[in-house]
Amino acid sequence: xxxxxxxxxxxxxxxxxxxxxxxxxxxxxxxxxxxxxxxxxxxxxxxxxxxxxxxxxxxxxxxxxxxxxxxxxxxxxxxxxxxxxxxxxxxxxxxxxxxxxxxxxxxxxxxxxxxxxxxxxxxxxxxxxxxxxxxxxxxxxxxxxxxxxxxxxxxxxxxxxxxxxxxxxxxxxxxxxxxxxxxxxxxxxxxxxxxxxxx
Amino acid sequence: xxxxxxxxxxxxxxxxxxxxxxxxxxxxxxxxxxxxxxxxxxxxxxxxxxxxxxxxxxxxxxxxxxxxxxxxxxxxxxxxxxxxxxxxxxxxxxxxxxxxxxxxxxxxxxxxxxxxxxxxxxxxxxxxxxxxxxxxxxxxxxxxxxxxxxxxxxxxxxxxxxxxxxxxxxxxxxxxxxxxxxxxxxxxxxxxxxxxxxxxxxxxxxxxxxxxxxxxxxxxxxxxxxxxxxxxxxxxxxxxxxxx
Numbered sequence: 001x002x003x004x005x006x007x008x009x010x011x012x013x014x015x016x017x018x019x020x021x022x023x024x025x026x027x028x029x030x031x032x033x034x035x036x037x038x039x040x041x042x043x044x045x046x047x048x049x050x051x052x053x054x055x056x057x058x059x060x061x062x063x064x065x066x067x068x069x070x071x072x073x074x075x076x077x078x079x080x081x082x083x084x085x086x087x088x089x090x091x092x093x094x095x096x097x098x099x100x101x102x103x104x105x106x107x108x109x110x111x112x113x114x115x116x117x118x119x120x121x122x123x124x125x126x127x128x129x130x131x132x133x134x135x136x137x138x139x140x141x142x143x144x145x146x147x148x149x150x151x152x153x154x155x156x157x158x159x160x161x162x163x164x165x166x167x168x169x170x171x172x173x174x175x176x177x178x179x180x181x182x183x184x185x186x187x188x189x190x191x192x193x194x195x196x197x198x199x
Numbered sequence: 200x201x202x203x204x205x206x207x208x209x210x211x212x213x214x215x216x217x218x219x220x221x222x223x224x225x226x227x228x229x230x231x232x233x234x235x236x237x238x239x240x241x242x243x244x245x246x247x248x249x250x251x252x253x254x255x256x257x258x259x260x261x262x263x264x265x266x267x268x269x270x271x272x273x274x275x276x277x278x279x280x281x282x283x284x285x286x287x288x289x290x291x292x293x294x295x296x297x298x299x300x301x302x303x304x305x306x307x308x309x310x311x312x313x314x315x316x317x318x319x320x321x322x323x324x325x326x327x328x329x330x331x332x333x334x335x336x337x338x339x340x341x342x343x344x345x346x347x348x349x350x351x352x353x354x355x356x357x358x359x360x361x362x363x364x365x366x367x368x369x370x371x372x373x374x375x376x377x378x379x380x381x382x383x384x385x386x387x388x389x390x391x392x393x394x395x396x397x398x399x400x401x402x403x404x405x406x407x408x409x410x411x412x413x414x415x416x417x418x419x420x421x422x423x424x425x426x427x428x429x430x431x432x433x434x435x436x437x438x439x440x441x442x443x
Contacts, residue, residue, distance in 0.1 A: 153250070158287035161247050162301040162357060163275035163308075172300060176291020 006136045009071060009100055014042045016073065021047025028183045029056035029068075029085075032193045036065040043072050045079035045107075054083040057181040057190070061091035061125075061197045070099040072114070074107040083114040086181045088174055090121035090197045097129040101144065105136040114144040119151060119177060121197065167198055200225050200396045201266075201365055206257035208245045215241040217421035218257070223365070226393040230407055230432070231400045233418035234440045239400045240284060242418070243369040247281040248274055262364065275301070276308045278364030282354040282371050289341040294353070297341050298323060298360055305361075326359040330386050348379035355386040366390070366397045372406035384409030404432045417443050 019025045031037045043052045058066050066089075072081050081101070089095050101112045118127045131144040151173050159169035171194050182190050201223040208216040215238045223229055233239050245252050246259065248271040259266040261277060269277065289297065302322075303313045314322075323337060330352050342350050351371055358366055368387065372380055387397065387410050399412060407429075415432060417425040417440065424443045425431065434442075 154287050155289050157249055157271060158283065158289065159297070159300075160271035161249075161275060161281055161283075162297070162361065163272050163305045164297075164300045165272050165304055166270070168300060168304065172292055172296070173289075176289070179291055 006105055008073065008102060009134075014040050016042040016044040016071075018044045018046050019050040019052055019079075021076070022049050023047070023051070025050075025052040027052070027054045028181075029054070029058075030183060030186065030190075031056075031058035031060065031066050031087075032189070033059055033061050033064065033196050036060075038065075038067045038069075040069040041071070043070075043081070045072070045074050045081060046076055048076045048078045050076060050079045052079075052081045054081075054085075055181045055183075056083075056085035056087070057178055057183075058085075058087035058095065059178075059190075059193050059197050060087070060089050060093040060095065061121075063092050065094045065096075067096040068098065070097075070114075072099075072101045072112060074101070074103045074110045074112060076104075077106060077108045077110070079107065080111045081113070083116075084181055085116045086118070086178055087116075087127075088119045088121065088178070088194075088197060089125035089127055092122075092124045092126075094125070095127045095129075097127075097131075097146070099130070099144070100132040100134065101142060103133075103135045103137050103140050103142065107137050108139040110137060110140040110142065112140070112142045116146045117177070118146075118148045119174065120148060121151070167195075170198055171195065200227075200262060201398075202258075202260040204258050204260075206242075206245070206259065207255045208241060209253050209255060210241070210251060214255075215421055216245065219418075219421075219423055221416065221423065223396050223398065225396060226391075227414065228391065228397045228399065228410065228412045229414045229416065230412035231398060231416050231418050231423075232404075232432075232435060232440075233402060235402060237402075237418045237440075238421045239402070239418055240369055243281055243284075243367050243398075243400055246274075246367060247271055247279065272304065273308075275361070275363075276305045280358050280361055280363035280366045282351070282358060282366065282368045284370040284373065286342050286345075286350040286354055288343045288345075290343055292341050293338055294341055295320075295323065295337045298357065301357075301361060322360065326356055329359050329389070330356045331382050332356055347374040348376065351375055351379065351383055355383050359386060359390060362390075364395055366395075367400065368397065368406075369400045370402070371399070372401055372403075375405075380405060381409060404436050407432050419443055 127148045129146040203221040206219040
């Protein structure tokens with residue numbers, strides 16, 4: 001890090017959402033079962049103190065394909081970005097998550113965080129997650145993390161031993177996994193979709 | 200209440216239970232004691248239907264029904280409860296949400312409507328007070344960040360709330376200080392009735408000083424090697440399990 005040539009990845013052919021000094025951008029993404037989606041987002045933090053907060057939720061099954069390409073470009077100093085994407089894949093669904101944070105040489109005192117967490121429900125669902133950091137400044141706080149896991153068997157048995165049916169126990173687990181990324185007022189809709197994914 | 204006949208069970212290729220016979224009548228409290236590795240926890244796991252255990256021979260009747268044919272949740276609806284040796288943490292799910300789902304699932308299975316929110320919260324409050332759990336625990340995530348004692352108390356709270364016919368307490372006394380042990384014991388004693396039964400699984404006598412069993416069984420190497428009354432507890436305390 002801090003080495004190599006400062007280049008913006010190819011995603012930059014999409015026109016960026018430019019956040020100016022002192023502005024705050026909040027974006028929420030929700031992908032529910034029933035369609036494939038290809039979502040490309042390019043955010044440019046162009047003025048000092050700009051902020052961008054991205055949240056994403058995806059639920060997919062069948063043969064659906066969901067692809068996120070995110071580029072968070074810190075161009076100016078003192079900017080702050082967060083990204084949290086949580087998703088569940090069932091059936092033969094395929095998920096790709098490519099998330100890149102680029103911090104320009106002048107963008108000192110950057111704070112940039114990215115997380116992508118996934119649960120796969122079947123052996124045939126596939127998740128590929130590629131978080132990347134390209135940092136060309138030296139005074140920055142950046143982190144990224146990605147996980148791909150399954151529903152926890154011990155939790156499921158504990159819930160069932162108390163009388164909660166298997167499907168409902170799974171739903172509770174998935175709901176709690178997704179809760180940090182569920183937009184306000186959409187809980188009911190997400191709950192219905194979870195039932196759909198479990199069928 | 201419960202009839203276990205010639206129960207054999209294994210995990211993978213390893214046979215753990217090698218022919219268990221145990222009959223528990225209504226209102227009776229039975230202690231199952233034995234050294235580590237005797238099969239005590241396997242017995243509790245098989246009774247509650249934990250995945251991964253295979254019953255190769257024998258039968259279990261619970262209130263006249265074939266217990267082994269039932270899913271774990273169906274066993275709970277029928278009135279079976281296990282207090283876990285190591286209670287599981289469920290991040291993101293509050294105790295209130297957890298217990299509400301449990302209570303209403305049983306009511307649904309019985310053809311009853313969901314409990315009214317107000318009635319449910321009142322019931323929760325009452326049972327939490329019963330095990331001296333602070334009210335703020337209602338909003339905590341299940342067992343997340345709980346101390347050992349708090350986890351065990353949460354098990355007894357769930358037991359009180361779900362009001363089972365047969366409770367299995369798997370090493371509930373392990374890791375408890377005397378005060379926590381007394382609270383747990385008081386909880387268990389208060390739930391004793393002429394209809395309700397309990398199995399206390401333990402490898403030492405601590406809890407049995409406070410909850411007096413009617414019958415004591417010694418489990419060793421997958422078999423019950425001795426049946427008796429409370430006098431067995433003292434014999435074990437003085438001479439250990441090697442004598443059996």
